[in-house]
Amino acid sequence: MSVTLNITKSKVAILELSRPEKHNAFNAEVIAELIKSIEYANELDIRALVLKTNGKHFSAGADLAWMKSMAGNNYDENVADSMELAKLMKVLANSPHPTVCLVQGAAFGGALGLIACCDIAVATPDAKFCLSEVKLGLIPAVISPYVIRAIGERQARRYFLSAEIFTADKALNMGLIHEIAEDLAGAESHFIETLLNNGPVAVKNAKALIDEVAGHAIDDTLIAHTAKRIAEIRVSEEGQEGLSAFFDKRAPGWQNAASK
Incomplete structure (x- = not known):
C-alpha cells in the first residue's frame, strides 16, 4: 500500500x-x-x-x-x-x-x-x-x-x-x-x-469555532453564539480542570496523560 x-x-x-x-x-x-x-x-x-x-x-x-x-x-x-x-x-x-x-x-x-x-x-x-x-x-x-x-x-x-x-x-x-x-x-x-500541551476538547472546539465565525457578519446572532460557546467550555470538565490547574500552579491533567 x-x-x-x-x-x-x-x-x-x-x-x-x-x-x-x-x-x-x-x-x-x-x-x-x-x-x-x-x-x-x-x-x-x-x-x-x-x-x-x-x-x-x-x-x-x-x-x-x-x-x-x-x-x-x-x-x-x-x-x-x-x-x-x-x-x-x-x-x-x-x-x-x-x-x-x-x-x-x-x-x-x-x-x-x-x-x-x-x-x-x-x-x-x-x-x-x-x-x-x-x-x-x-x-x-x-x-x-x-x-x-x-x-x-x-x-x-x-x-x-x-x-x-x-x-x-x-x-x-x-x-x-x-x-x-x-x-x-x-x-x-x-x-x-x-498541540499536546493544550486541552484536547478545547482544541477541537477552537477549530470548529473558526468555521462557525469565518466569513460571518459580526451581528447580534454571532455575538450571542460566541458568548454561549465560551460559557459552555468554562463549565465543562476540561475547562474547570484547566482553570483549576492554572490557579493551583500545576500542569493540567491532559498534559500529564500525554507524557505517559
Whole structure:
C-alpha cells in the first residue's frame, strides 16, 4: 500500500504517502486509500493528525498515467473521479482533529489542495509550489475552495492563471504555509508537543469555532453564539480542570496523560 496510518502512544495519527518513484503523485487508488485512512482517523480519539510524504518531493499532484486514462473517460466517469478527489479534500478539511502538513521539495497541482486543507503547514526552504493545471489545459477546480480560502482571491487570480512556480517564501507570505523549517522532523515534533500541551476538547472546539465565525457578519446572532460557546467550555470538565490547574500552579491533567 502507498498510504500508511500509524497511531503513536501520545495519540497522534501519522498519515504518510509513500510513492517516491512517482514523486508521490496520486491516482484513484491513492485517493481511495487516503480517504479511507483520514475517515478512520477522524473517528478516533486522537490529539492530532500529521500528513507527510516519503521522498524528495511532497507531491507532483495527479499521476500522469491516471490523468491520461481519465482523458479517455466520458463526462459522467470524469465527474465520478473528480468527486472522489473532492471527497478527499472535504474529509481532510473537515477533520475534527488539528491537522499538520509537512512539505518538502515540489508541491504541484492537487498537492496544494492537501496543504490548504490542513490547519498548520510547514515547508522546507527549498520547497517549490505551482498551481500547474492551466499548463495542461485544465483548471484547479476541486481544490479551489480550499486554496482560495488559504491564499485569498487576489493571489489566486495570479497563480491560477499564470501557473508560475513560487517559492516557500512566497507561499509563507501568501498564507499557504505557516512556517519554513530546515528540519521538518523537528518542526513536526514542535507542533505535536505544542498541540499536546493544550486541552484536547478545547482544541477541537477552537477549530470548529473558526468555521462557525469565518466569513460571518459580526451581528447580534454571532455575538450571542460566541458568548454561549465560551460559557459552555468554562463549565465543562476540561475547562474547570484547566482553570483549576492554572490557579493551583500545576500542569493540567491532559498534559500529564500525554507524557505517559
